[in-house]
Amino acid sequence: MTNKVYRDSASALTGLLRDGMTIISGGFGICGIPDSLLAAIEDSGVRDLTIVTNNPGLDGMGVGRLVNSRQVRKLIASYAGENATFAKQYLAGEVELEYCPQGSLVERIRAGGSGIPAFYTPTGVGTQVAEGKETRLFDGREYLLERGIFGDLAVIHAWKGDSEGNLVYRMTARNFNPVMATAAKVTVAEVEHLVEPGEIDPDHIITPGIFVKRMVQVPDPYKHIEKRTVRQRA
Amino acid sequence: MTNKVYRDSASALTGLLRDGMTIISGGFGICGIPDSLLAAIEDSGVRDLTIVTNNPGLDGMGVGRLVNSRQVRKLIASYAGENATFAKQYLAGEVELEYCPQGSLVERIRAGGSGIPAFYTPTGVGTQVAEGKETRLFDGREYLLERGIFGDLAVIHAWKGDSEGNLVYRMTARNFNPVMATAAKVTVAEVEHLVEPGEIDPDHIITPGIFVKRMVQVPDPYKHIEKRTVRQRA
Amino acid sequence: MPWNREQIAARAAQELKDGFYVNLGIGIPTLVANMIPEGVSIQLHSENGMLGMGPFPYAGEEDADLINAGKETVTKIPTTSFFDSAMSFGMMRGGHIDISILGGLQVSEKGDLANWTIPGKMVKGMGGAMDLVAGVPRIVVVMEHEAKGQSRIVNECTLPLTGRQVVDLIITDLAVFEVDPARTPSLKLIELAPGVSAGEVREKTDAAYVEALN
Amino acid sequence: MPWNREQIAARAAQELKDGFYVNLGIGIPTLVANMIPEGVSIQLHSENGMLGMGPFPYAGEEDADLINAGKETVTKIPTTSFFDSAMSFGMMRGGHIDISILGGLQVSEKGDLANWTIPGKMVKGMGGAMDLVAGVPRIVVVMEHEAKGQSRIVNECTLPLTGRQVVDLIITDLAVFEVDPARTPSLKLIELAPGVSAGEVREKTDAAYVEALN
Numbered sequence: 007m008t009n010k011v012y013r014d015s016a017s018a019l020t021g022l023l024r025d026g027m028t029i030i031s032g033g034f035g036i037c038g039i040p041d042s043l044l045a046a047i048e049d050s051g052v053r054d055l056t057i058v059t060n061n062p063g064l065d066g067m068g069v070g071r072l073v074n075s076r077q078v079r080k081l082i083a084s085y086a087g088e089n090a091t092f093a094k095q096y097l098a099g100e101v102e103l104e105y106c107p108q109g110s111l112v113e114r115i116r117a118g119g120s121g122i123p124a125f126y127t128p129t130g131v132g133t134q135v136a137e138g139k140e141t142r143l144f145d146g147r148e149y150l151l152e153r154g155i156f157g158d159l160a161v162i163h164a165w166k167g168d169s170e171g172n173l174v175y176r177m178t179a180r181n182f183n184p185v186m187a188t189a190a191k192v193t194v195a196e197v198e199h200l201v202e203p204g205e206i207d208p209d210h211i212i213t214p215g216i217f218v219k220r221m222v223q224v225p226d227p228y229k230h231i232e233k234r235t236v237r238q239r240a
Numbered sequence: 241m242t243n244k245v246y247r248d249s250a251s252a253l254t255g256l257l258r259d260g261m262t263i264i265s266g267g268f269g270i271c272g273i274p275d276s277l278l279a280a281i282e283d284s285g286v287r288d289l290t291i292v293t294n295n296p297g298l299d300g301m302g303v304g305r306l307v308n309s310r311q312v313r314k315l316i317a318s319y320a321g322e323n324a325t326f327a328k329q330y331l332a333g334e335v336e337l338e339y340c341p342q343g344s345l346v347e348r349i350r351a352g353g354s355g356i357p358a359f360y361t362p363t364g365v366g367t368q369v370a371e372g373k374e375t376r377l378f379d380g381r382e383y384l385l386e387r388g389i390f391g392d393l394a395v396i397h398a399w400k401g402d403s404e405g406n407l408v409y410r411m412t413a414r415n416f417n418p419v420m421a422t423a424a425k426v427t428v429a430e431v432e433h434l435v436e437p438g439e440i441d442p443d444h445i446i447t448p449g450i451f452v453k454r455m456v457q458v459p460d461p462y463k464h465i466e467k468r469t470v471r472q473r474a
Numbered sequence: 475m476p477w478n479r480e481q482i483a484a485r486a487a488q489e490l491k492d493g494f495y496v497n498l499g500i501g502i503p504t505l506v507a508n509m510i511p512e513g514v515s516i517q518l519h520s521e522n523g524m525l526g527m528g529p530f531p532y533a534g535e536e537d538a539d540l541i542n543a544g545k546e547t548v549t550k551i552p553t554t555s556f557f558d559s560a561m562s563f564g565m566m567r568g569g570h571i572d573i574s575i576l577g578g579l580q581v582s583e584k585g586d587l588a589n590w591t592i593p594g595k596m597v598k599g600m601g602g603a604m605d606l607v608a609g610v611p612r613i614v615v616v617m618e619h620e621a622k623g624q625s626r627i628v629n630e631c632t633l634p635l636t637g638r639q640v641v642d643l644i645i646t647d648l649a650v651f652e653v654d655p656a657r658t659p660s661l662k663l664i665e666l667a668p669g670v671s672a673g674e675v676r677e678k679t680d681a682a683y684v685e686a687l688n
Numbered sequence: 689m690p691w692n693r694e695q696i697a698a699r700a701a702q703e704l705k706d707g708f709y710v711n712l713g714i715g716i717p718t719l720v721a722n723m724i725p726e727g728v729s730i731q732l733h734s735e736n737g738m739l740g741m742g743p744f745p746y747a748g749e750e751d752a753d754l755i756n757a758g759k760e761t762v763t764k765i766p767t768t769s770f771f772d773s774a775m776s777f778g779m780m781r782g783g784h785i786d787i788s789i790l791g792g793l794q795v796s797e798k799g800d801l802a803n804w805t806i807p808g809k810m811v812k813g814m815g816g817a818m819d820l821v822a823g824v825p826r827i828v829v830v831m832e833h834e835a836k837g838q839s840r841i842v843n844e845c846t847l848p849l850t851g852r853q854v855v856d857l858i859i860t861d862l863a864v865f866e867v868d869p870a871r872t873p874s875l876k877l878i879e880l881a882p883g884v885s886a887g888e889v890r891e892k893t894d895a896a897y898v899e900a901l902n
Contacts, residue, residue: 061601087598093596097596121783123378127356128609130604131608132586172769176443176539177539178522184560185558204767207444210444216709216779236532319813339813341817342814342815346772354561367818368849399753406553412734412738417772422570442550442555448525449526
C-alpha cells in the first residue's frame with residue numbers, strides 16, 4: 007500500500023507548494039487549525055498564496071503566520087476581526103480580501119469537493135454580498151448563485167487518524183476540517199494520534215481515507231485559547 | 241423538556257398523516273429501512289402518497305408494503321428493479337414513477353434539508369435525465385439544474401438513539417437515513433436501542449437531535465437479507 | 475424606566491418555548507442564556523459545530539478544543555452533539571433552528587436588519603450573521619432604541635444590510651415591536667417598558683408603525 | 689482465442705494502480721476484485737456507503753446491516769469506513785474515486801456509454817450508474833464485443849445513454865480500445881486478445897477507429 011504517513015510536516019508538503027497556489031485551511035479562529043502544516047508552509051517561503059479559511063486567526067498563529075510573513079496575496083474568509091496585522095495590510099492595499107458569509111463559504115467548499123459547480127442560497131440576498139451575483143426566484147423567494155471552491159492543497163487538523171487516512175475530530179476542533187478535506191487536489195492532514203487501520207470504529211470515522219493523500223503526526227501540539235471564559239465554583 | 245419518545249410506531253405518527261402527502265423514507269433496498277414506521281403507515285390507510293426513497297425494496301417489505309396496499313400514487317427513486325408488484329402497477333399505469341440518478345436523488349434531499357433550492361450537477365447530462373431540465377456551462381463543462389426535495393414527513397431507521405434524538409447508525413444501514421432525517425417538516429426515527437442523553441459520545445453522533453422530532457424504540461427488528469452471498473471456509 | 479440590558483434579555487427569553495433550538499448572538503443576546511423561563515428546556519446552537527452548549531467551564535477545566543462561535547471556552551452537557559460547519563449551517567439555512575436572538579445596529583420599517591458593519595471602520599466580516607437571518611424562521615433583534623440620539627428603528631437602513639425583511643420582533647430598552655412585511659405599516663408597537671410612554675416611543679422612533687398596546 | 693470473462697476481468701485489473709480507490713460494477717467487473725495484481729493494494733468503494741469493502745462473509749456470519757450496492761452480504765476489513773449516501777456520491781461526483789470498471793451495452797465512437805436500460809423492457813432505473821460515469825475520472829468498460837452478432841462498439845449509441853463522452857477504455861473479449869474524444873477518430877485499437885486478428889476486430893466493429901498495435 008502507498009504510504010500516506012510522512013515523518014514531519016515539511017516532508018508531508020514536499021513537491022506540493024508553488025507560488026500563486028490556492029490553499030484551503032481548516033480551523034475556526036485558532037481552534038482545530040493545522041498549525042504545524044501552516045508553519046511548514048511559512049518556512050517554505052512559497053508566495054502569492056490565495057488562502058481560503060473561515061478567519062485568519064490571531065497574529066502569527068495558524069494562517070496568521072502566513073499573513074505576518076506576507077505570503078498571502080488574497081484571503082477568502084467570513085471574518086478577519088481579530089488579526090491586527092491582516093487589518094493593517096488590508097488597509098494598506100497589500101492584500102486582497104473576499105468576504106463570504108460563513109455558511110456560504112463552507113457550502114461552496116463542500117460543493118467544490120463533491121462535484122457541484124454552483125448552487126443557489128438565500129444567504130446574502132439584498133446585501134453587499136449579492137453585488138455582481140446572479141439572483142433567481144424559486145417558489146417566489148429570491149436566491150443567489152454561489153460557485154464551488156476547489157483548492158490546489160487543503161491542510162487540516164484531526165484528533166486521530168489511522169495510516170489509511172481515516173480521521174476523527176475532537177469536539178469543536180472539527181469545524182471546517184472535514185469539509186476542507188474533500189475540496190483540494192491534495193489534502194494533507196496533521197493528526198495528534200496516529201493508529202493502525204482497524205483501531206477506529208468504522209462507524210465513527212468522519213473523514214474516510216479517500217480524501218487524505220498525506221498525513222503527519224503532531225503529538226501534543228500547543229493549543230492557544232483565544233478567549234478564556236470561566237465560571238466560579240458555587 | 242418536550243418528550244420525543246413515543247410508545248409505539250402508530251402513536252409516533254399520530255396527527256402526522258394525511259392523504260396526498262410526501263413521505264421520504266430511509267433505507268437502501270431493504271437495508272436500514274424504517275419498517276416498523278412503514279407498517280404503521282400501511283395500517284393507517286393514508287392514501288395517494290408520494291414516496292421518495294432510493295428503491296422500493298422487495299415485495300411487501302419497507303416501502304413495498306405501501307406499494308402492495310396501493311397507497312402509493314407516485315414514487316421518486318433511482319431504482320425499482322426488485323419489486324414485481326411495483327412493476328405490474330407501473331406498467332398498468334396505476335402508479336407514477338420519477339427516476340432520478342442515485343447521487344442526484346440524495347443530493348436533492350440534502351439540498352432540501354439544508355435550504356438550497358437548486359444546484360448544478362454533471363450527472364445525467366446528455367441522457368434522458370436531462371430532458372426538460374435547464375443546462376448550463378461552468379468552466380466549459382455542461383451541467384444540469386436539479387431542485388431540492390423537502391417532504392412533509394421523513395421516516396428513518398437508526399441503530400441507537402438517545403431521548404434527545406441524537407442518532408448513530410450501524411454499518412451500511414446508515415445509507416440515506418441521515419440525509420433524509422434533515423429534509424422534512426417532521427422526522428420520525430425508529431431506533432433499535434434507546435439510551436439516555438450523554439450515553440453516546442457527542443463526537444460519534446451522526447444525526448443531531450435537532451433533526452428528530454419523534455422517536456420510537458423497535459428492539460430486535462426482523463432484518464431480511466436480500467442477497468445472501470457467502471464464501472467457503474478455506 | 476427603560477429596561478436595562480438584563481431586562482431586555484429577560485424579555486427576549488420569554489420568546490423561547492420548551493424544546494426550542496436556539497442561536498444567540500453576541501452581547502445582550504448572550505445574557506438570554508441565563509434567563510430561560512422555568513419549565514422551558516432549550517438547546518443552544520453554536521455555529522462552529524455544536525448543539526447543546528453548556529456554561530463556561532470552571533477555572534482550570536478550559537479546553538482549547540471546546541469553544542463557542544465567539545471563541546469563548548464552553549462546556550458540553552449530556553445532550554451535546556458535535557458536527558462540521560457544513561451541517562451546522564445546513565441547520566440554519568434549512569430552517570431547523572427555531573429562533574435566533576441577535577443584536578442590531580438598525581432595523582427598518584420592513585424588517586431589514588443592519589448589524590454587521592459600519593462604513594468607514596475596518597470591516598471585520600459578516601461571519602455567520604447573514605446565514606442566520608436568511609435561514610432561521612424567527613429572528614428577534616435586541617438593541618438600544620437609540621444610538622447617539624438617533625433612532626435605530628428607521629424607515630430605510632443607512633448601514634449595509636445583513637438581511638432583507640428578516641426581523642420578526644424588535645426588543646429595545648423602551649418597547650417591543652412586531653414586524654410583518656405583508657402589512658403597511660409593517661411595524662406594530664405591542665409593548666412598552668414599565669414607565670415608558672407611548673409618546674416617548676413615538677418621538678424616538680423614525681419608522682412608521684401602528685400601536686397595538688393592551 | 690477470445691478472452692473469457694475471467695480473462696477480460698484480469699485484463700481490466702491491470703488498470704489498477706497501488707493506492708487506487710475503485711468502484712466495480714456488477715457482472716464481469718465484480719470478478720476484477722479477485723484479480724488484483726501482486727503488490728497492488730486498492731480500496732473498493734460501494735456506493736451505498738462503504739469504502740474498504742471486504743469479501744463475502746463466511747456462511748453463518750452474514751449481517752443484514754452490511755451489504756454492497758448489489759445488495760449482497762459483504763464484510764468489513766481494517767481500512768473500512770462507513771458514511772451516508774450524500775458523502776458516498778460526493779466522492780464519486782467530486783472525482784475522488786480513481787477508477788470505475790463497468791459493464792456496457794454499447795459504447796460509441798466518442799465514448800458515449802449505454803448500459804442502464806433497453807427500451808421495451810421494464811426500466812429498472814439507473815441507480816448510481818449515471819453518477820459514476822459523470823464523476824469518476826477514469827471509466828473502463830468491459831463487455832462482450834458483440835451481442836447477437838451486432839457490434840457493441842458503434843458510431844452512435846441506439847440505446848439510451850448513461851453518459852456522454854465518459855468512457856476512457858474499452859475491454860472486450862476480442863480487443864482493447866482507448867477513447868479520446870479530442871481526436872478523430874476517437875477510438876484507438878491498442879491490444880488484441882491472443883489469437884484474435886486485427887482483421888476480425890475490424891470486421892466486428894461498427895465504429896471508426898485507428899490501429900495502434902505494438
